[in-house]
Amino acid sequence: MEANWTIDGVKGALAAKKISARELADEYYRRIEARNPELNAYLTLSNKRAYAQAQRVDEMVASGKALPPLAGVPMAIKDVISTRGVKTTCGSKILENYVPPYDATAVERLEKAGAVILGKTNCDEFAMGSSNENSAYGPVRNPEATDRVPGGSSGGSAAAVAAGLAVAALGTDTGGSIRQPGALCGVPAMMGSYGRVSRYGLIAFASSLDRIGPFAKNVKDIATVMQIISGRDPNDSTSATAAVPDYWAEIEKPVKGLRIGIPKEYFGAGMDAEVRKKIEAGIELFKRLGCELREIRMPHTDYAIATYYIIATAEASSNLARYDGVRYGLRVEGDTLLSMYRKTRGRGFGAEVKRRIVLGTYVLSAGYYDAYYLKGQKVRTLIAQDFRDAFAKVDAIVTPTSPVSAFRLGERTEDPLQMYLADIYTVTGSLAGIPGISVPCGKICGKLPVGLQVFGPAFGESRVLQLARAFEEAGGTDL
Numbered sequence: 001m002e003a004n005w006t007i008d009g010v011k012g013a014l015a016a017k018k019i020s021a022r023e024l025a026d027e028y029y030r031r032i033e034a035r036n037p038e039l040n041a042y043l044t045l046s047n048k049r050a051y052a053q054a055q056r057v058d059e060m061v062a063s064g065k066a067l068p069p070l071a072g073v074p075m076a077i078k079d080v081i082s083t084r085g086v087k088t089t090c091g092s093k094i095l096e097n098y099v100p101p102y103d104a105t106a107v108e109r110l111e112k113a114g115a116v117i118l119g120k121t122n123c124d125e126f127a128m129g130s131s132n133e134n135s136a137y138g139p140v141r142n143p144e145a146t147d148r149v150p151g152g153s154s155g156g157s158a159a160a161v162a163a164g165l166a167v168a169a170l171g172t173d174t175g176g177s178i179r180q181p182g183a184l185c186g187v188p189a190m191m192g193s194y195g196r197v198s199r200y201g202l203i204a205f206a207s208s209l210d211r212i213g214p215f216a217k218n219v220k221d222i223a224t225v226m227q228i229i230s231g232r233d234p235n236d237s238t239s240a241t242a243a244v245p246d247y248w249a250e251i252e253k254p255v256k257g258l259r260i261g262i263p264k265e266y267f268g269a270g271m272d273a274e275v276r277k278k279i280e281a282g283i284e285l286f287k288r289l290g291c292e293l294r295e296i297r298m299p300h301t302d303y304a305i306a307t308y309y310i311i312a313t314a315e316a317s318s319n320l321a322r323y324d325g326v327r328y329g330l331r332v333e334g335d336t337l338l339s340m341y342r343k344t345r346g347r348g349f350g351a352e353v354k355r356r357i358v359l360g361t362y363v364l365s366a367g368y369y370d371a372y373y374l375k376g377q378k379v380r381t382l383i384a385q386d387f388r389d390a391f392a393k394v395d396a397i398v399t400p401t402s403p404v405s406a407f408r409l410g411e412r413t414e415d416p417l418q419m420y421l422a423d424i425y426t427v428t429g430s431l432a433g434i435p436g437i438s439v440p441c442g443k444i445c446g447k448l449p450v451g452l453q454v455f456g457p458a459f460g461e462s463r464v465l466q467l468a469r470a471f472e473e474a475g476g477t478d479l
Helices: 007-015 021-039 047-063 105-112 155-162 179-185 219-229 247-251 273-288 301-322 337-348 351-364 369-391 416-423 427-432 461-473
Strands: 042-045 074-078 116-121 168-173 189-191 211-216 259-263 292-296 396-400 436-444 448-455
Touching: 007 021, 007 047, 007 219, 021 042, 021 047, 021 074, 021 116, 042 155, 047 116, 074 155, 105 116, 105 168, 105 219, 116 155, 155 168, 155 179, 155 211, 168 219, 179 189, 179 436, 179 448, 189 219, 189 461, 211 219, 219 247, 219 436, 219 461, 247 461, 259 273, 273 292, 273 396, 273 436, 273 448, 273 461, 301 351, 301 369, 301 416, 301 427, 351 369, 369 396, 369 427, 396 461, 436 461, 448 461
Parallel strands: 074 116, 074 168, 259 292, 259 396
Antiparallel strands: 042 116, 168 211, 189 211, 189 436, 396 448, 436 448
């Protein structure tokens, strides 16, 4: 049976009756059984739900009905995205037995399009991390080098796709948590504009930053999933009313003549020399494709990490206040109400979540709100303005996704600042609300993937996908 199924491949094989959706689900569950004990990519499998959906798809094939775009496609869902009747833990002990009563809009749209949901993937607790070592259920291992991290926080989804344990997967991106693991695991991974994909059913970390997006084997599959999950949702007041273009039609357009901005600030100290060589080779490939390269300046980039960790932790402090042992999730009894709160949160939350709650509470506290949180929001506006100014001169911006390749498990866990700096090239786009994609750009040391990042203007997903597709088709993934 084919090892590297794509969405087109699955649909073609089903239509030709070379395989059934049930057989394909069986095959993927066998792969998961064989490889997941080593990788720890999946936390929960939803066999009953998957086989029920596979049966519906097989009945459609048997009756000769037109197949929907994701018919029979085995997919995985990050464990911070709600799934009706399927345990959703957020990688945390505080929600270890939580079963949502409803589906996230993105999940609902995937199943309506025929996708077969295999299960829920491991992640940093409440999506807080850059290495997937913060999960209460153990770290995920990188399929390309199992002594190394897959990136975080959507490491389980990235590893599942990279290892062939799902054809595509959903992750979430707050400051780089789709693009960075995509880069470190060597698969395309996309974050749409803020508001492009509904957040309904996404368990919140930082509400003004969180976004749902796909991992897949190729850029065309990314476009397919984005087409399905994008668009206005009345359940989410922050979802945009902007029309969703036909991404498939857009990505095939030629890229010759497009102006690509190369920001000097993204190639400074701290970037691995071998990673730099690969990214420079990728930029040269765009030049060979007929793109016009322009050096641009993004003067507020140096403030991005500090700004992100002020805003994100403040919002986390507010969002995670609901986990108090009263309504749902873990409850540890105490002699008083305050004691119950303290014991529940003390035992239920891991060290990184506690750190971010404390930081967020501090920057929101009386006497510090103006000095930190308000100032952070002002700098966020300046960072967004940098991008608006750049997109007045160029059609897209190309940068590294991560300054380094996958680092070893445990290498940065004792130094939170070093861990936070892994997001240095991704948090800017998150703060600005624009779309970005990471595409594979070769490997270093023979096995460690490198990711190249393409940013586009707000709701410019078509341009981002167009350039990523051209890069992939021209051999950029094998540089």
